Amino acid sequence: MTWKLEGERLPAPLADLGRRAPQALHGLGDRELVRTLESADAVTIVGSRHPSAYGLRVAGELAYELASAGVVVVSGMAIGIDAAAHRGALEAGGRTVAVLGCGPDVVYPRRERALHARIADAGAIVAEYEPGTPAAPHQFPERNRIMAALGGVVVVVEAKDPSGSLITAHDAIHLGRTVAAVPGPVGVAASAGTNRLIKDGAEVARDSRDVLDLLFGVGASEPLGAYDPRPRGPRLGPLQARVLDAVGSGRAGPDQVAVALSVTPREAAVALAQLELMGYVEVDGAGAYARTPLAEPDSS
Amino acid sequence: MRSRSRRSILPPLSDDEALEAARIASAVGAPVEPVALGRRRPFRAPHHTISTAGLVGGGVPPRPGEATIAHRGVLFLDELPEFNRDALEALRQPLEAGRVLIARARHRVELPCRFQLVAAANPCPCGRGASSGDCTCPPQAVARYEAKLTGALSDRLDLAIAVEQPDLTALADERPEDSATVRERVIAARERQEARNGGRANAEVPSESIVLGPGLQRLLADRGGALGLSGRGRARVIRVARTIADLDGAEEVGEEHLLEALHLRRRHER
Numbered sequence: 001m002t003w004k005l006e007g008e009r010l011p012a013p014l015a016d017l018g019r020r021a022p023q024a025l026h027g028l029g030d031r032e033l034v035r036t037l038e039s040a041d042a043v044t045i046v047g048s049r050h051p052s053a054y055g056l057r058v059a060g061e062l063a064y065e066l067a068s069a070g071v072v073v074v075s076g077m078a079i080g081i082d083a084a085a086h087r088g089a090l091e092a093g094g095r096t097v098a099v100l101g102c103g104p105d106v107v108y109p110r111r112e113r114a115l116h117a118r119i120a121d122a123g124a125i126v127a128e129y130e131p132g133t134p135a136a137p138h139q140f141p142e143r144n145r146i147m148a149a150l151g152g153v154v155v156v157v158e159a160k161d162p163s164g165s166l167i168t169a170h171d172a173i174h175l176g177r178t179v180a181a182v183p184g185p186v187g188v189a190a191s192a193g194t195n196r197l198i199k200d201g202a203e204v205a206r207d208s209r210d211v212l213d214l215l216f217g218v219g220a221s222e223p224l225g226a227y228d229p230r231p232r233g234p235r236l237g238p239l240q241a242r243v244l245d246a247v248g249s250g251r252a253g254p255d256q257v258a259v260a261l262s263v264t265p266r267e268a269a270v271a272l273a274q275l276e277l278m279g280y281v282e283v284d285g286a287g288a289y290a291r292t293p294l295a296e297p298d299s300s
Numbered sequence: 301m302r303s304r305s306r307r308s309i310l311p312p313l314s315d316d317e318a319l320e321a322a323r324i325a326s327a328v329g330a331p332v333e334p335v336a337l338g339r340r341r342p343f344r345a346p347h348h349t350i351s352t353a354g355l356v357g358g359g360v361p362p363r364p365g366e367a368t369i370a371h372r373g374v375l376f377l378d379e380l381p382e383f384n385r386d387a388l389e390a391l392r393q394p395l396e397a398g399r400v401l402i403a404r405a406r407h408r409v410e411l412p413c414r415f416q417l418v419a420a421a422n423p424c425p426c427g428r429g430a431s432s433g434d435c436t437c438p439p440q441a442v443a444r445y446e447a448k449l450t451g452a453l454s455d456r457l458d459l460a461i462a463v464e465q466p467d468l469t470a471l472a473d474e475r476p477e478d479s480a481t482v483r484e485r486v487i488a489a490r491e492r493q494e495a496r497n498g499g500r501a502n503a504e505v506p507s508e509s510i511v512l513g514p515g516l517q518r519l520l521a522d523r524g525g526a527l528g529l530s531g532r533g534r535a536r537v538i539r540v541a542r543t544i545a546d547l548d549g550a551e552e553v554g555e556e557h558l559l560e561a562l563h564l565r566r567r568h569e570r
Contacts, residue, residue: 049439050430050435050437050439051431051433052432052433053431055433056431079439080439109440111443158433184433185433188433188434190433190434191433252432253462254563266556266560269559269560269563269564270556270559272563273559273560273563274559276527276562276563277519277523277527277559277562284430284431287423287460287461288423288429288431288432288462290431
């Protein structure tokens with residue numbers, strides 16, 4: 001079930017690692033996808049294991065749209081941003097490659113068992129470790145260099161400072177890859193690393209168009225620019241639209257929405273319940289609201 | 301703080317209730333005066349290390365637990381996920397029945413325990429909330445914590461409110477209603493319910509007896525499934541909507557009452 005690529009058959013981008021290149025890659029799933037992988041049409045998406053609802057949404061959307069445009073989405077299958085990126089790519093029916101810090105057939109983290117199976121089915125899972133190798137802490141920073149090498153652009157969605165995602169970004173810089181970061185709110189730990197990357201000169205990734213421009217050159221991806229695969233929801237009333245906007249910009253609870261929009265908590269609660277019924281927002285067990293991929297009918 | 305101020309907005313004990321509460325207080329050696337003369341509802345906040353017997357009653361000879369001492373009042377469980385699972389499980393049946401049966405080899409006693417359950421919990425072990433971007437909990441710990449929150453008693457809770465970090469500037473220029481004003485509204489709503497339900501609160505009547513307009517029935521039927529609302533959840537939402545309408549002084553349940561009730565519903569059912 002597992003296969004092995006070595007020597008000449010290793011994907012070309014790994015050659016840029018020089019002496020740090022892995023001896024071999026062990027894999028599961030689509031072997032040809034990995035063997036013929038070019039960094040010119042692959043994007044690596046990495047980020048925090050403690051993402052915010054905002055980070056998860058952005059990671060999923062980026063991956064969905066990049067995969068829809070034919071780009072291979074590379075990530076590390078960690079809980080959080082990585083998993084959201086793989087899921088986004090799979091939902092688009094696109095191609096995705098997971099690079100693990102254990103044997104390719106070892107499911108780590110274990111709660112991502114279903115995702116592991118889906119990636120093995122529709123994409124590929126690779127590791128420099130023999131099948132059956134258990135996860136060990138030092139192997140995760142090691143695999144970061146492989147993730148950094150495979151993508152032509154490395155997008156960091158959310159990262160603390162310091163963090164493993166920043167290590168991947170630095171690996172990518174040394175390999176001459178383009179590093180882009182998704183800007184986040186100032187003062188939130190999950191965005192401290194990404195905002196610093198931007199301050200230090202990384203590219204800014206606001207959406208998939210920004211990433212496609214970095215990968216293919218500005219405007220080269222024009223036909224895809226108009227492509228918005230997100231489903232459209234019903235038309236919104238003025239207060240509903242304002243509440244949805246507030247949730248989208250990270251005001252996650254009814255009280256925060258009420259304060260931001262100067263409406264009563266009751267009005268905010270009713271609007272949130274309506275938006276939930278229409279499918280625009282979801283609420284987690286702690287009562288925090290987040291936007292779903294559903295888009296407004298008249299947005300561009 | 302919100303949980304503790306809860307008692308101050310509840311209606312006073314009626315004559316019969318005061319008598320019941322006084323008998324219980326006297327049996328456990330608690331002061332009788334506040335309930336008998338002050339008509340103040342009991343408020344019990346046991347620590348999370350409490351045993352099953354301490355919570356629901358037990359021992360030889362059997363002694364009433366906190367659930368019974370809180371009869372006609374409030375039982376407040378702070379840090380709900382920290383409580384012993386068995387103790388919480390033992391609370392389920394009494395919560396539904398309003399009575400607890402303690403059976404021992406030589407004793408068999410049934411004690412009343414019709415209390416309002418109020419519980420508090422952090423959104424995750426570190427308290428910042430897993431989707432805040434500032435959470436420092438390992439993802440596995442968050443998953444374990446959520447599992448504990450959604451198990452146990454959460455399907456018996458009618459209202460779930462996310463208590464957010466108060467924004468100080470917002471608090472400064474907003475004058476919240478004081479407890480006395482809220483209490484007056486509660487008493488008025490209670491009277492409205494009792495007049496309509498033949499002396500009973502909305503919580504004690506079958507949800508089928510609560511009238512919903514055809515539009516609202518359709519809304520629940522159409523969207524209830526999408527929201528993962530079970531039969532029990534549906535009944536609870538209807539009772540809560542009726543109560544919100546009573547607080548508003550409204551004759552009929554309106555759409556905004558139903559929507560607010562849906563908003564307050566616990567989200568574990570999906």
